[in-house]
Amino acid sequence: MRISRRRVGAVLRKELRDLRRSGNVVYAMVVLPLVFLIQPVIQVFAIPSSGSSALHHEHTLVYMLAVPALVPAALAAYSIVGERVQGTLEPLLSTPVQQKELVLGKALAVFVPSVAVAYAVFALFIAIVELFAAPGVASAIVQVPDVVAQVVFTPLLVVWSIWVGMAISARSSDLRTAGQVSILASLPTVAVTSLIAFNVIPADLRVALAFGIGLLVLDRLGWRAATAVFDRERLITSTK
């Protein structure tokens, strides 16, 4: 059966309107990435221009990939259990909306703000570095391959994090538990990006390709898994 863009749009608009009015969720979404800015910003200001050569062996920008891995987790974790707690899930599932449309609408509603926040934080960091860091430090940090990696991997990481969060949300009955488990489930991805950032895993083209292909495969599998867990009976009764 074809996917209705109108129904996907309805879910997307509803989610975004609801998100806009959810002060706590927006606050958490903005504050968490800013926390990730603290360490690299301190590093930028602590290093004198003479010490910039050491930075060539690190990939500080890649460290920022933790943001797209973590930000969607909390939002996606809210997507189903939030409806369940509010009592809105059953009316929603009683409409002609199909599982794929519901998943797509909800995923887009997390994807759009998460990617926007991740890119905004990244841009803010680059702006801080370019404006305030010593000239040698700025050129050592802002390396073109790292910027490309950030741009390419951000949406892939967001998508993966969304599927994980939504799958956890579909299985949860408590908001806080869903949020905490989702954040925990995102940590392995954060660990991988951190290992690359600190050169424990060499940041070369082969690693980048393997990481990219791996994420694409995971995202594809995640889509299938997410649509499967959105089974109506499972969501309503939690017994199937």
Next chain:
Amino acid sequence: MALADGPVHDGPALSVRSLTKRFGDRVAYREVSFEVGRGEVFGFLGPNGAGKTTTVRTLGTLIAPSSGEATVAGLELTPENGVAIRRRIAIMPESPGLYLRLSVQDNLACFADLYEIPDPPDRIRRTLEAVGLADRSHDACGGLSKGLRQRVSLARALLGDPEVLFLDEPTSGLDPAATRDVHRLIEDLRRRGVTVFLTTHRLEEAEQLCDRVAILNTTLLTIGRPDELRDRLFRRTLTVRTATALADPDAVFGPVRGVTRWRPEGPATYVLEASDLSVAAPAATRALVAADADVLSLTESHHSLEDVYLQLVDMRDGESPA
């Protein structure tokens, strides 16, 4: 209003045949069979845990039956027909389930799009007028009273112009005035020819609104018009009160046509069991007048749907092993 999609069918609105739902070892309902005619207001009664909501969810394609068959709004209840069935029906759950941070308008706009309704603003306006909320469309749902939220929930259910509307405890927790408003809306739906499947604990509500009722307690205990069920379970009786005791009541009531037995109930009160009240009541009146009795009242003993319900549920509980 016309259906949003597909032709209107000729058969019953709902046809359920030997439907059973199990969750593991637990049976939610078993071997349930009934039909609901188009335009009928059908009451579905039963104690907590009887399987009423699970039945509604099954017919609403939210959960799959373990066995049995059904047609809903003319379509076979199969996973393939899920979307088509949901286009033709609406479920109003016990809890309104509104997005409280969104306005009434935004809530309805979302559902109008989910049902792919043409010209949503016009449909939303008309639906809000129908439930008396036209002037509250921009209010946040979280700021509405419980009664008003219930009305928004009903408006949402009516948006898709459903052929069959499932109302699950629509007046649960409402005050009398809000309950009366919901009853009026249901009466209005009946006039518009919408089939209403009403699950309720409020027996007076079912008696007032429903053409027929079914009583479920895991299995279907009975089904019929409320007066039919009363007749089936209780003998129809006349209670006669006179100013003074009759000298020879047997001579007065014995020959009365339609009266099968009589018994005294107090010094000047008599209960007459009748096979047909329309024959027995006038005949008893004539006999009392002929006997020169000072009649204070002659009334039909009334058994409510509640009496029927309690009788059936108690019988069932008595049969069940402890």
